[in-house]
Amino acid sequence: MYRISSLLFLALLSASSVHAQTTANGSVRGVVADEQGAVLPGVSIVATSETVPGIHAATTHSDGSYRLLDLPPGDYVIVATLPSFESPESRVTVRAGGNRDLNIVMTIGSIDETVEVTQETPLLETQNAGQSVQISGRLLRSMPLSERREWFGALTLAPGVTTAEWANNEKFFYVHGAAANTNVIQIDGADVAPALLSGVGYIGLNTDLIDDIQVKTAGVDASSPLGVGGVINIATASGTNELRGTTSAFLQPRAWNASNTPGGTSSTVDQRHVDLSLGGPVVRDRLWAFGAYRYVDVENGISRTSTELEALRALVPGFAPFDGTNEAHFWFTKLNGQLSNAHRLEGFYQRDVNPVTSATAVVEHPTTEAAGGNGASVRLSSIWSDRLTTRFGASYNDKRNDDRDPGIDEPLRRVFQDTIPSGGRLVGNGRLANLDSPVTAWNEQPNSKLTLSFDATLFASHLLGSHELQVGAYAQPRIEVGLRTFYVNDGFVFEEAVLREPSVLDGTVQPFHRQIVDGTELTNSRREGEDLAVYVQDAWRPIVNLTINAGIRIDRIAWTDRLFDVTTQRTTEIGPRLGVNYALTRNGRNVVRAHWVRVHDHPSQTRISAGTSALGRRDLYDLDLDGTFETVYETPATLAVRPDRTIDRNLHQPFIHEWGTGYETQLGGNVTARVDVVRRRFRDRLTFVETNAQYRDNSFVGYEDEAFNELYLATNNQWNSPVYSSFEVALTKRTARLEGIASYVRQWRHIAGTWQPNDPAAFIQPQAFANDKGIGSPTGSTGTPSTDANSLSDGHMSQRGTGSAQWQNHIVRVGVTYTGPWQLLLASTYAFQSGAWSGPIISSLDSPDPAFGPETVTLSNGRVVANPLATTLRFAFPTRGEGQLRTPTLHTWNVRIGRRFLWRALTLDAGLDVFNVTNNGADLSFESGATETFNPLFGSTTFRQLPRSAQLVLRLSY
Numbered sequence: 001m002y003r004i005s006s007l008l009f010l011a012l013l014s015a016s017s018v019h020a021q022t023t024a025n026g027s028v029r030g031v032v033a034d035e036q037g038a039v040l041p042g043v044s045i046v047a048t049s050e051t052v053p054g055i056h057a058a059t060t061h062s063d064g065s066y067r068l069l070d071l072p073p074g075d076y077v078i079v080a081t082l083p084s085f086e087s088p089e090s091r092v093t094v095r096a097g098g099n100r101d102l103n104i105v106m107t108i109g110s111i112d113e114t115v116e117v118t119q120e121t122p123l124l125e126t127q128n129a130g131q132s133v134q135i136s137g138r139l140l141r142s143m144p145l146s147e148r149r150e151w152f153g154a155l156t157l158a159p160g161v162t163t164a165e166w167a168n169n170e171k172f173f174y175v176h177g178a179a180a181n182t183n184v185i186q187i188d189g190a191d192v193a194p195a196l197l198s199g200v201g202y203i204g205l206n207t208d209l210i211d212d213i214q215v216k217t218a219g220v221d222a223s224s225p226l227g228v229g230g231v232i233n234i235a236t237a238s239g240t241n242e243l244r245g246t247t248s249a250f251l252q253p254r255a256w257n258a259s260n261t262p263g264g265t266s267s268t269v270d271q272r273h274v275d276l277s278l279g280g281p282v283v284r285d286r287l288w289a290f291g292a293y294r295y296v297d298v299e300n301g302i303s304r305t306s307t308e309l310e311a312l313r314a315l316v317p318g319f320a321p322f323d324g325t326n327e328a329h330f331w332f333t334k335l336n337g338q339l340s341n342a343h344r345l346e347g348f349y350q351r352d353v354n355p356v357t358s359a360t361a362v363v364e365h366p367t368t369e370a371a372g373g374n375g376a377s378v379r380l381s382s383i384w385s386d387r388l389t390t391r392f393g394a395s396y397n398d399k400r401n402d403d404r405d406p407g408i409d410e411p412l413r414r415v416f417q418d419t420i421p422s423g424g425r426l427v428g429n430g431r432l433a434n435l436d437s438p439v440t441a442w443n444e445q446p447n448s449k450l451t452l453s454f455d456a457t458l459f460a461s462h463l464l465g466s467h468e469l470q471v472g473a474y475a476q477p478r479i480e481v482g483l484r485t486f487y488v489n490d491g492f493v494f495e496e497a498v499l500r501e502p503s504v505l506d507g508t509v510q511p512f513h514r515q516i517v518d519g520t521e522l523t524n525s526r527r528e529g530e531d532l533a534v535y536v537q538d539a540w541r542p543i544v545n546l547t548i549n550a551g552i553r554i555d556r557i558a559w560t561d562r563l564f565d566v567t568t569q570r571t572t573e574i575g576p577r578l579g580v581n582y583a584l585t586r587n588g589r590n591v592v593r594a595h596w597v598r599v600h601d602h603p604s605q606t607r608i609s610a611g612t613s614a615l616g617r618r619d620l621y622d623l624d625l626d627g628t629f630e631t632v633y634e635t636p637a638t639l640a641v642r643p644d645r646t647i648d649r650n651l652h653q654p655f656i657h658e659w660g661t662g663y664e665t666q667l668g669g670n671v672t673a674r675v676d677v678v679r680r681r682f683r684d685r686l687t688f689v690e691t692n693a694q695y696r697d698n699s700f701v702g703y704e705d706e707a708f709n710e711l712y713l714a715t716n717n718q719w720n721s722p723v724y725s726s727f728e729v730a731l732t733k734r735t736a737r738l739e740g741i742a743s744y745v746r747q748w749r750h751i752a753g754t755w756q757p758n759d760p761a762a763f764i765q766p767q768a769f770a771n772d773k774g775i776g777s778p779t780g781s782t783g784t785p786s787t788d789a790n791s792l793s794d795g796h797m798s799q800r801g802t803g804s805a806q807w808q809n810h811i812v813r814v815g816v817t818y819t820g821p822w823q824l825l826l827a828s829t830y831a832f833q834s835g836a837w838s839g840p841i842i843s844s845l846d847s848p849d850p851a852f853g854p855e856t857v858t859l860s861n862g863r864v865v866a867n868p869l870a871t872t873l874r875f876a877f878p879t880r881g882e883g884q885l886r887t888p889t890l891h892t893w894n895v896r897i898g899r900r901f902l903w904r905a906l907t908l909d910a911g912l913d914v915f916n917v918t919n920n921g922a923d924l925s926f927e928s929g930a931t932e933t934f935n936p937l938f939g940s941t942t943f944r945q946l947p948r949s950a951q952l953v954l955r956l957s958y
Contacts, residue, residue: 039064129579130219
């Protein structure tokens with residue numbers, strides 16, 4: 001507590017910041033005046049909703065202003081009451097995390113007379129300068145966004161978000177160039193993201209429990225948890241005084257799938273989903289409950305080309321194509337309590353363990369893993385006066401991703417078409433199949449996270465305008481991450497083989513590489529971290545049309561390696577925020593905004609081991625393919641701490657510098673249009689710099705400490721950084737009958753800087769650094785290229801040939817739903833992505849260049865090691881960016897047609913969804929080796945998008 005208090009004191013001395021929403025709730029604020037424009041103090045303001053429990057009240061101040069804070073998303077009726085005046089009744093929609101301005105005019109009349117005010121509610125955000133989009137639960141449920149009906153289908157509608165898919169229809173979402181595991185994911189303001197990797201696939205939800213989803217894509221406020229991706233806040237439904245429920249079913253038989261892979265197998269979806277939800281009073285007007293359940297039973301086809309099937313059938317007699325599977329149960333329960341008029345308490349519990357079997361196109365057997373876990377939260381909101389409110393929250397989750405034992409007593413056998421020599425080894429070229437065990441090892445991840453938060457909001461007004469000051473503390477006092485590995489086949493884990501006769505698929509192969517580890521189990525890591533933060537932020541309105549947001553967040557982050565009992569990081573990170581929001585017109589329907597922020601990445605991005613925990617291994621090579629493994633490379637077992645050599649004492653959190661500007665206008669018919677520009681630079685990313693290898697005149701001569709091979713210093717990358725820019729246009733509309741969103745995004749990116757020290761490419765091709773296409777992941781890399789003598793680094797990523805799915809030039813998204821005459825239900829979505837870049841193109845020399853030293857070096861202790869510079873691989877073009885390939889253009893058009901049936905208190909929505917109407921067949925990623933000009937798979941793509949399919953949707957609400 002002393003540290004938190006000290007940081008809070010420093011923050012109060014420093015600055016104040018953007019008004020924040022630490023929950024998924026929104027607010028309504030404005031001024032009450034009479035017909036002559038005179039402000040009215042003491043007016044009672046009451047907001048009620050059919051879908052939100054309790055009563056929300058406020059009283060106008062001496063300047064006539066009022067604020068209804070912490071309103072759960074919903075449609076509200078707001079009534080203003082003052083003796084001798086009529087009571088105007090206004091209707092307003094509150095969105096997740098949104099702030100709405102609603103000015104009220106009162107006329108002289110009877111207090112008993114309520115007058116409904118008809119006006120188009122202002123829709124624009126006039127309080128904050130950041131960028132965000134809200135996707136309603138109604139919109140999510142009414143659109144054919146994804147065959148699996150996941151909640152995160154809503155993210156495909158958000159401007160600035162790029163999507164990608166992988167085996168078993170696993171989906172990834174990249175916000176403004178950030179990696180998919182750097183998003184912040186919250187449910188009702190509680191952090192439910194895993195302690196290790198913040199992927200959306202770790203959270204499984206029944207979509208009927210979702211009221212609204214806010215996605216902050218730029219200019220995030222100081223109260224948001226650390227993370228340079230999007231801040232995704234899911235507002236869930238609550239029970240009310242009326243008993244209400246839904247039953248939904250999604251049915252998609254295999255026969256309703258087409259094929260878009262001639263001669264092969266397609267990524268079909270055969271599923272049965274059932275969603276149940278129910279909410280109502282426990283104690284009327286005091287305590288309400290809501291619960292939701294989802295049952296998932298899915299078989300996923302695996303996209304395989306005819307060539308891939310031919311190889312598998314030749315190498316595995318009797319091979320029969322198989323599907324991925326997924327059967328799971330997701331649970332969610334929530335309680336809301338009105339302790340008094342001033343205090344509200346709510347909490348939820350969630351469980352979503354999701355076992356999945358999956359496979360890529362060229363494997364004989366699938367892998368099995370289970371993502372998800374438990375999540376729980378409690379939050380107390382209090383209104384102490386018209387000027388002071390507080391919130392306290394506590395949450396816990398143990399979300400993780402565990403592999404399952406494949407149960408196959410064989411190594412992973414990888415078969416290639418041919419081989420090439422490099423660095424004293426043989427390298428497989430043109431992978432055909434992965435046989436026997438699908439993995440060399442399977443892992444357990446004992447991860448968990450505890451979060452505590454508190455904030456107080458104080459309202460003040462004086463000669464310099466009004467202030468909405470928020471002070472908060474955010475603590476994750478215990479973050480636990482770990483990894484335990486179990487090796488298959490008693491340690492003989494890996495074998496590589498080549499066809500005996502090139503291009504002859506007769507099932508006969510010749511092994512050329514085997515790997516044997518000295519053991520079957522290993523605790524790789526066991527780390528504990530903490531993030532203790534304070535923030536202070538103020539929304540200052542010097543004049544009615546102008547809001548200035550300025551502030552700061554201070555995080556104290558520490559990591560301790562429990563495997564070695566060494567503290568690996570203890571740093572203080574300072575993140576300033578600055579934003580301006582200006583309404584060009586007094587009605588608040590034309591707004592310009594600009595922001596500059598410094599946002600740090602997840603604490604988990606710097607979880608580094610203080611030493612090396614590895615079993616010894618032997619790599620055996622048959623270089624002449626005569627059946628004798630005459631060449632052996634040994635890597636000693638290590639359980640060693642080298643804090644002076646492996647952890648930079650100044651290691652700190654990576655961060656982004658971001659600025660953005662935009663214009664937004666509200667048109668007639670509840671339509672809004674906006675234009676935005678965003679520029680980001682990803683700074684001080686985590687990287688490893690090799691420190692043990694010795695070079696002389698551009699040649700490798702051995703290792704300084706001959707007991708080890710490479711030793712890596714974990715540090716921040718000061719040498720290069722990705723730079724991302726985008727231009728965005730978006731339109732939204734929301735009425736009772738028509739709701740939709742459309743956007744276009746143009747992206748640019750490049751890497752600024754130069755090679756890292758001791759990067760092999762810095763010696764071999766120093767002029768090839770420039771890259772502005774597939775530039776890899778912006779989180780940095782802890783990859784170790786020198787451990788593979790055949791790997792030519794691409795600089796900041798440490799692995800050759802890497803692109804990344806988020807780097808796409810053009811993205812178009814449209815989603816619209818319409819309720820027509822005779823209760824017809826019509827909806828359509830369309831997505832276009834221009835294709836992902838491959839990463840650098842690689843060529844090969846006939847033999848290593850002796851200018852960089854011999855292929856192997858014998859150390860003074862007699863140990864033979866490979867020369868990391870004795871590689872035959874080169875960038876094929878003068879720079880890494882030139883000549884890159886792209887996946888095909890991806891476009892997907894989905895439609896729904898249905899009808900609503902009403903009978904007393906029951907409503908049945910029945911519809912038929914058709915996905916990928918045109919049966920487009922774009923491949924979504926590149927084959928392994930597709931960037932190598934010498935590889936038979938050069939230019940090959942894989943994992944085709946899902947084919948055309950139909951799905952029956954039934955939703956009964958009561």
